[in-house]
Amino acid sequence: MxxxxxxxxxxxxxxxxxxxxxxxxxxxxxxxxxxxxxxxxxxxxxxxxxxxxxxxxxxxxxxxxxxxxxxSSLTVASVNNLYDVYINLLCMLARKVLERWASDELGGVLSRVREVEAVIQALNSTGPDAAERVIDAGFGVVRYAYGLVENPFLEETLENFRPAISRTCFLALENFQEGIDETAVFFQRLGAAAQSGDAKCLQSAIQAFGEYQRQQVLSTLMEESA
CATH class of the missing domain: 1.10.10.10 (Winged helix-like DNA-binding domain superfamily/Winged helix DNA-binding domain)
Structure with a gap:
């Protein structure tokens, strides 16, 4: 290498x-x-x-x-601790984006959301490659949001979380088409909320998807330990 x-x-x-x-x-x-x-x-x-x-x-x-x-092992406690903090950090990032930018100025965000949707639509299977592509595209939206918010502390904190959350996302998406389908629905909701400038709807979408993915990861861990 x-x-x-x-x-x-x-x-x-x-x-x-x-x-x-x-x-x-x-x-x-x-x-x-x-x-x-x-x-x-x-x-x-x-x-x-x-x-x-x-x-x-x-x-x-x-x-x-x-x-x-x-x-390191993924445990119920570690997954819950991770999602408790990460969901709130993403909600903070979304809120700060809407505080600084009007809905008609968020074309860059919407274009990256559409890129995620295009990646998902192009997939024809689950598995490692599909999961990685979806995760990478999703983080592209988050990274673009960093530049809009210009908060180095928030950016550094979220980036430090990225490897751990990528690990749980991969676990949730690797074998389950349902998880990829739910991810597509989430980004559709995200794009609609950003376009309308609806902060409450935006945070609701993030919280709902975060909780869905948390439960999917926990269910997978339980199945593997059975």
Missing amino acids: TFQAPESLSEQIAQHLGHRIVTRELEPGVRVQELKVAGDLNVSRGAVREALLILKRRHLVDIFPRRGAVV
């Missing part, structure tokens, strides 16, 4: 390992061995060690004395 700027080497390694964790190639409880990763990627153990610390801050690995890094 070749790593290039602008990201630091450790950040690139963290993104590579993080992707494998998000897509469940590295499953919960699996040990991430520094020496093996360093050899596979032809990088130093120090760079891998720093990457694992980055992943720990992103809640994708746990680091234990004498055992090293282990892919």
Whole structure:
């Protein structure tokens, strides 16, 4: 694997390992061995060690004395804690967008919402590739909203949540066409609310979809543990 700027080497390694964790190639409880990763990627153990610390801050690995890094588990408590905060942060971002911009000035948001809808309409199956495409397109809307709000603290906080929430989104979407269908409905509601400038409807759509996805993830975890 070749790593290039602008990201630091450790950040690139963290993104590579993080992707494998998000897509469940590295499953919960699996040990991430520094020496093996360093050899596979032809990088130093120090760079891998720093990457694992980055992943720990992103809640994708746990680091234990004498055992090293282990892919973190998704639990009922961790999923609930994640969605409790993330839903509220997205509602805050949406509210700030509408506070700063009139509905007729949100063409950029609407175009990105339509891009998500186009990605979903082009899908003909569930699975890893479909889930990744939908998640990436959805985060494109969020990233565009950052630029409208211009709040670096909110942007940094949401970006720090992105790997963990991508992991749960992937779990919710990987095997269930229903989840992808509900995502399409959500973005339709999001676009309509943004176009009308209806902050209450916008936040209601975010909360409803967040709660739907939370329950889907929790149901999947329960099925896997049975």
